[in-house]
Amino acid sequence: SQTIHQWPATLVQPVGSPLSLECTVEGTSNPNLYWYRQAAGRGLQLLFYSVGIGQISSEVPQNLSASRPQDRQFILSSKKLLLSDSGFYLCAWSVTIGVTQYFGPGTRLTVL
């Protein structure tokens, strides 16, 4: 069966520091991968998606970037964090574009 991992689970970072969140999927090949952000009390906002290695599409211009160095690895990064980057970050995968997405456990990021 397929499993999706995210780490770290919780992160507290100062403003201006770099960020690296990692997501890996097991048990499937060539998944579509997604990064979402959920601000407190709000729904999910799609940040990036990837349909293959090195292929990244951005949905919202912002202080973040994403990379996919391996088939089942998706990384969310920032060179300098802003206070507004605080939130809950969820990684998801799907087999088919636009169909069912399965989510990881998430990373709670607090920028102070």
Next chain:
Amino acid sequence: AQTVTQSQPEMSVQEAETVTLSCTYDTSESDYYLFWYKQPPSRQMILVIRQEAYKQQNATENRFSVNFQKAAKSFSLKISDSQLGDAAMYFCASGNSGAGSYQLTFGKGTKLSVIP
């Protein structure tokens, strides 16, 4: 563009009773999917149930079932025999299966409380 609306920010239900969460959506696509996700306090999004728009039969997963009214663009979730573990945020979402369609559109969620 798709929109998903959940008009009930909060709901409560007695344990063992039945509750229905409402969702309406708007899409110009003919081929789409609808989902209900559950987000417990751990905050991991868990797929509860999925409905393909081309199927007239309502989806069912154990105690969870949907009432899909395509013409009315309504997609409600019914939880039967509610359990304490059902307490969570519930999100309705829609997505297309067409080429170039990558985004699920989520509603703002309904917080469900289960009263013992």
